[in-house]
Amino acid sequence: MPELPEVETMVRGIRDAVEGTRIVRIRRCPSPCRPLQITPGLRQMARRAEGRTIVAVQRRAKRIVLKLDDEAAADRSDGSGGGGFVIEPRMTGLMLLSDPPNTKHLRLEWQLLKGNEERRLWFWDQRGLGTISLLDAEGLSQLLDGGRLGKDALDMAPPDWTAICRATSRPIKVLLLDQSKVAGIGNLYASEILHLARIHPETPADRLTRPQIQRMGAATLEILHAAIRHEGSTLSDGTYRNALNQDGGYQNSHRVYDRAEERCPTCTKGVIVRIVQAQRSTFYCPRCQ
Structure with missing residues (x-):
């Protein structure tokens, strides 16, 4: 995880x-x-x-x-x-x-x-x-210096996001998980980033508008920096611990991840759903995204 x-x-x-x-x-x-x-x-x-x-x-x-x-x-x-x-x-x-x-x-x-x-x-x-x-x-x-890994997610600038999105028609959630394109984002934070950016996870990457790409880049920095400040996310299985064997705290701020069938905390009207993409669970709000 x-x-x-x-x-x-x-x-x-x-x-x-x-x-x-x-x-x-x-x-x-x-x-x-x-x-x-x-x-x-x-x-x-x-x-x-x-x-x-x-x-x-x-x-x-x-x-x-x-x-x-x-x-x-x-x-x-x-x-x-x-x-x-x-x-x-x-x-x-x-x-x-x-x-x-x-x-x-x-x-x-x-x-x-x-x-x-x-x-x-x-x-x-x-x-x-x-x-x-x-x-x-x-x-x-x-x-x-790079190798097979893409640019670090915290170092991505707007032109970097535009370049990787324009180069593929894969669903944007799947693209975010491709470490050769952008390094560091996993399944949990990809769902959270796309929710904050108000982007449907199945949207083909090359169909994202410039404002959507800008929102996604900003959401990436906001989500990842907030998670770092809270020392990561410890889920229900309890496997993740920090260096001193203590829980992380960002799980309390998750908006959609692992919250299927719950009311969306953002719009308060939609209900979060779960789908499977690239054999991984994706969570999103159909009303917000």
């Missing part, structure tokens, strides 16, 4: 505690669940990263990036100087500094040192669909 606001909240939650720490040890946590995808294998990952310093904690779309120093890069025959970890939480992954929801789903632990102070960073994943990769400097640069 983690989308841009939840991942941004994870990044902000761990940044102060993690930046400037030295990696003492990386270990796989004992878990009876399906193994997590770790690239390269844990032994090689530990050999390349232990002893190095985490110099920056960043977000790229729905990914968390732990950038490493490039000390002794010239001495690393495997070319691993610089680079860093890229963590994809996917459905249920969390980055935690505090006690996890349970220990059964702990997957990886970074044991860290800052001065004489020991710290712990964990990746917790209930469904085990997340991934952790250690990239070299070139691979990390390609990811941060």
